[in-house]
Amino acid sequence: MSRIGKQPVTLPAGVTVTVGKDNVLGVKGPKGELKQAIDRDIVIKVENNEVTFSRPTDQIRHRAMHGLYRALVANMVKGVTEGYKKQLELVGVGFKASNQGNLLDLSLGYSHNIVFEIPSELKVATAQEKGENPKITLEGIDKQLLGQVAAKLRSLRKPEPYKGKGVKYVGEVIRRKAGKAAGK
Numbered sequence: 001m002s003r004i005g006k007q008p009v010t011l012p013a014g015v016t017v018t019v020g021k022d023n024v025l026g027v028k029g030p031k032g033e034l035k036q037a038i039d040r041d042i043v044i045k046v047e048n049n050e051v052t053f054s055r056p057t058d059q060i061r062h063r064a065m066h067g068l069y070r071a072l073v074a075n076m077v078k079g080v081t082e083g084y085k086k087q088l089e090l091v092g093v094g095f096k097a098s099n100q101g102n103l104l105d106l107s108l109g110y111s112h113n114i115v116f117e118i119p120s121e122l123k124v125a126t127a128q129e130k131g132e133n134p135k136i137t138l139e140g141i142d143k144q145l146l147g148q149v150a151a152k153l154r155s156l157r158k159p160e161p162y163k164g165k166g167v168k169y170v171g172e173v174i175r176r177k178a179g180k181a182a183g184k
Helices: 060-081 143-155
Strands: 016-019 024-029 032-037 043-047 050-054 084-091 096-100 103-107 114-117 123-127 135-140 166-169
Touching: 016 043, 024 060, 032 060, 050 060, 060 143, 084 143, 096 123, 135 143, 143 166
Parallel strands: none
Antiparallel strands: 016 024, 024 032, 043 050, 084 135, 084 166, 096 103, 103 114, 123 135
């Protein structure tokens, strides 16, 4: 039995879970609403503020999906109650970030500025404090979308190992390399 899959997802006060036709699961909470299509083989039961998942057989495919869908629903429940937040930091001389609504304008040392459109489901904020690197804060209820957008922003200029310049997550440790050896 999947250790993750057999654990029930407890629903906090104010969160409702509905299972629609074609096994589409909807989670509604104080911060918003999310939907997820669940494989037809996985059986979902919602009773006394708990969501439980069960699988028909012990096939590899069923075992994999059992834990997957339980984790996805747990993330959805956490998203509609607390929300998710990711912060990115721009390390480098002259690196800047500013936003107009959901349009992010990045200056990352290229010959041109990069204008990145953030999906409407997410909120973006930029901060530049004196003596610190510019920071981009992304907030939203969908963990998958938030992680994907943050990874895309990071991929615009990945941190390099020699000086550590680039876009990195706050708290990320970059493995540094020594430069060229000095002359003999």
